[in-house]
Amino acid sequence: MVIGSRTPLPNFKKGSAGNWLSGSFIECNAINDENSEVRSYQFKDPYGGGFKYKAGQHISILLPLDDGEEYRTFTIASSPTRAHNITLTVKTNRPNGATAWMRENIIVGTKLIAVGPTGPFNIADHPCHKLLLICAGSGITPMMSILRWLWDRKEDIEITFIHYAKNPDQFLFNDELKQIAKDYSSLTVHQISTDRPDGKTNNLPNFEQITSLIDMTDHDVFCCGPNGFMQKIEKIVKKAGANHYYQESFGTQIKSNINSNIITNAENLTINYKGRIIEAKKGENLLAVLKKHKFIIPTGCQSGMCGTCHLKILRGSVDMNHQGGLSKAQEDEGIILACSSTITTDLTLI
Ligand SMILES: Cc1cc2nc3c(=O)[nH]c(=O)nc-3n(C[C@H](O)[C@H](O)[C@H](O)COP(=O)(O)OP(=O)(O)OC[C@H]3O[C@@H](n4cnc5c(N)ncnc54)[C@H](O)[C@@H]3O)c2cc1C
Numbered sequence: 001m002v003i004g005s006r007t008p009l010p011n012f013k014k015g016s017a018g019n020w021l022s023g024s025f026i027e028c029n030a031i032n033d034e035n036s037e038v039r040s041y042q043f044k045d046p047y048g049g050g051f052k053y054k055a056g057q058h059i060s061i062l063l064p065l066d067d068g069e070e071y072r073t074f075t076i077a078s079s080p081t082r083a084h085n086i087t088l089t090v091k092t093n094r095p096n097g098a099t100a101w102m103r104e105n106i107i108v109g110t111k112l113i114a115v116g117p118t119g120p121f122n123i124a125d126h127p128c129h130k131l132l133l134i135c136a137g138s139g140i141t142p143m144m145s146i147l148r149w150l151w152d153r154k155e156d157i158e159i160t161f162i163h164y165a166k167n168p169d170q171f172l173f174n175d176e177l178k179q180i181a182k183d184y185s186s187l188t189v190h191q192i193s194t195d196r197p198d199g200k201t202n203n204l205p206n207f208e209q210i211t212s213l214i215d216m217t218d219h220d221v222f223c224c225g226p227n228g229f230m231q232k233i234e235k236i237v238k239k240a241g242a243n244h245y246y247q248e249s250f251g252t253q254i255k256s257n258i259n260s261n262i263i264t265n266a267e268n269l270t271i272n273y274k275g276r277i278i279e280a281k282k283g284e285n286l287l288a289v290l291k292k293h294k295f296i297i298p299t300g301c302q303s304g305m306c307g308t309c310h311l312k313i314l315r316g317s318v319d320m321n322h323q324g325g326l327s328k329a330q331e332d333e334g335i336i337l338a339c340s341s342t343i344t345t346d347l348t349l350i
């Protein structure tokens with residue numbers, strides 16, 4: 001079978017499959033604690049439609065936080081084959097911030113505005129025959145979506161799934177992974193605990209460890225986890241001969257590139273967006289300017305990787321330096337990433 005071919009969606013009323021609209025409400029219809037630190041929230045379309053997305057993509061939800069409304073971005077951990085609901089699996093152990101708000105406030109019946117789904121990190125756009133899904137901590141969420149999708153479709157490809165966690169209590173989706181591996185002969189699962197029982201040395205990924213688990217020849221690699229982890233894995237798999245390497249950044253450890261460098265004597269420019277005309281200086285970061293003028297722009301990584309902050313230019317141009325968050329086709333259509341764009345002319349945006 002070829003990844004990316006279309007599977008009919010199950011059990012939909014005629015015409016309702018995939019017709020949830022970005023920018024409208026999603027409604028929580030189930031909550032499940034995966035462990036003491038991680039909670040899954042399942043959402044449905046309150047109007048009975050279904051969600052259309054590619055396994056690995058993410059969605060941004062608008063949260064009414066104390067300091068005002070803000071978007072937060074989460075991978076959809078469920079599979080597009082089960083399109084009636086989406087599940088977001090969220091690390092909820094922070095004492096405050098957006099995920100703490102979610103832990104304390106989201107209950108079954110809560111409705112929130114969401115935008116997306118979007119994101120270049122997805123399996124449907126990158127067909128392959130041998131796949132390594134490698135992740136650490138909550139970076140498992142896009143890998144679960146990809147694996148659940150491949151499994152639901154019984155895709156005949158070789159899959160190795162490696163999950164790193166500090167200790168065995170933190171291995172997420174343990175039972176489900178075991179169940180899928182039992183029935184899916186082309187899947188091999190490795191769960192690696194980085195803290196050794198003696199507490200002395202860390203069992204962190206290295207070349208020998210990974211190449212003892214998998215012969216990387218002809219493999220495409222999908223990786224998600226903390227930045228240092230992903231940098232290490234990229235080096236290892238490239239050295240070991242992998243075909244392609246793709247990574248998803250949750251952005252939490254990335255230094256944001258949206259700080260605006262205002263050159264006080266720079267040329268004055270205007271931005272026309274959502275019926276308002278605002279002023280900007282040539283050379284300012286577009287996202288910083290929009291935020292300064294109180295536009296609520298969905299953002300995720302804030303460094304040009306996840307594609308969440310995309311806008312379309314109707315008039316004008318920007319200097320853009322993104323990290324793979326847009327495809328060439330999107331760029332050709334005039335789509336830009338606000339977080340990675342510097343204003344160079346007057347702009348009209350949608
Ligand atoms: C593509 C993508 C997928 C993700 N998937 C998951 C997932 O599946 N599970 C999961 O647990 N987490 C995921 N995250 C991380 C998640 O979005 C949160 O950033 C993270 O959980 C931080 O927790 P918090 O929002 O409670 O922190 P907060 O304390 O609210 O924020 C931490 C700091 O980061 C800043 N910040 C964080 N995110 C944003 C944002 N979007 N816009 C503006 N400022 C921001 C805040 O201003 C603050 O300074 C994903 C992130 C991205 C980009």
Ligand code: FES
Nearest residue numbers: 300301302307339
């Ligand atoms: S916020 Fe991720 S690309 Fe801009």
